[in-house]
Amino acid sequence: MFATRFAPSPTGYLHRGHAFSALTAHAAATAASGRFVLRIEDIDTTRSRPAFESAIYEDLAWLGLTWETPVRRQSEHLADYHAALAQLEAHGLVYRCFRTRREVAEAMASAPHGPMEVFRGGPLRSEEETARLAAGEPFAWRLSLDAAAAAVGGFDSLTFVEEGQGVIPARPELGGDVVLARRDVGVAYHLAVTVDDALQGITHVIRGRDLFEATHVQRLLQALLHLPEPTYRHHDLLLGPDGRRFAKRDRSETLRSLRERGMTPADLRKELGFG
Template sequence: MPPVFRFAPSPNGYLHLGHAYSALRNADRARETGGRLLLRIEDIDATRCRPEFETAIFEDLAWLGIAWERPVRRQSEHLADYRAALEKLTAFGLVYPSFESRAEIAKLVAAREAGGAWLRDPDGAPLYPGTAKQLPPAERERLIASGVPYALRLDMAAACRELPALDWTETGEGPHGERGQVAARPEAWGDVILARKETPTSYHLSVVVDDALQGVSEVVRGQDLFQATSVHRLLQELLGLPAPAYRHHPLIRDAAGHKLSKSTRATGLRELRAAGRSPSDICRLLGLR
């Protein structure tokens, strides 16, 4: 079977040089290995994703000379797949609802940090500080029935007890030079959100389900997602999904050393095209052949 790669942007803005680099790296790997390249549109966030951004993604990738297989998978068309995975985790007793608002969580974190340092995840966000895990089932049901917003969280401690030590195959390089078999540390992320009342899945849940259903064999993506691979490996094991190899590449940064944003117009592909840049110019800017 030929290897399968995917480029999976979110249509919540226009693509920039960082997206171009990741898309071209995937296309290069597919070409080098005689593999297949898929395009996935990660459009779960209905409040930010817009059709014109999706159209622009197709235009920019085609302009770069990247070809992908059809049909394109749109996450918004496959909510039942994520719901089934969530129900499986719930049946294992590994999912619970939390009802604090973001403002309430911020207050809880501030109160805990007043008494000393509070643990944070690898991205720097504070771990969930609430006590919703201890709520009686009847109280959970009452709050849900009353319409209170909630997030569905993974009971990380319980999940980690279910599994042996995990690792993944890193064919690229982590931010600190990690290669080969890398030990996964999902516990560092705390009780991650798997879905919300108004959003039936999260990035972590949908990405592992999509990669498995699409037969992705090597995930090529930026080093900013290196640490999140620990959560993905945990979910793959819990759900009985295959684990692809991972190749994390360096990020394209601006002159100040910051990761590019979709609001960075100076590095937007549409702006560069309008300024007369060619696909070959883009490749030279990115240090690609």
């Protein structure tokens, strides 16, 4: 059965861009007589707030959307992500990286064959790693592109389907050895979302074009973890009068403020092309 999802992070109030994405996914599910799933991606415990999560439910209900319950909250399913990470570790596909962000930047800038656009590292010697672990030094789990390429027989045959464009070659090497987990925020976005989409039976990932590049590494993780491959649709981003996309960090006008100044759900739907 067709299934798609809207997966906001409770790190601020929703704005028009969120409404457009949620309505797009909901319309697709309705047209296909499929499932519309709401997921709360709250693994960033330093920025997620209960008030923002409550506002998500309120705003989406105001828009007239309905979704399956119970809602999956990522913070309640860390064991699923840790199990996936353990699977990758068991097959030698991840390594502990003790470099700070500054050290990573310096390593990229001083690469022997010229500055690197993305980070490519590797595990430490066993003795050094053991010593640093014993000293309690923080580290991040990074995906080893070299090991991953060997595991899937090279990236040339790795593809994903984008609605309207067809089969697209996956280029996970463009992201480098991405972080899959770290001590300060636990599991990282790429791993959590890949596991969730599989566990929730998502057949169509419908999201903004700003996340198109994330598909490359997520498709690799699906292959490494033997998870199903959804079809993707990355819709255009909603732009404001200034030509910039709506974003929380820019303090874009929120759905709450629109509601408070008298805008109706029908007004907003019409404005966004869903009238």
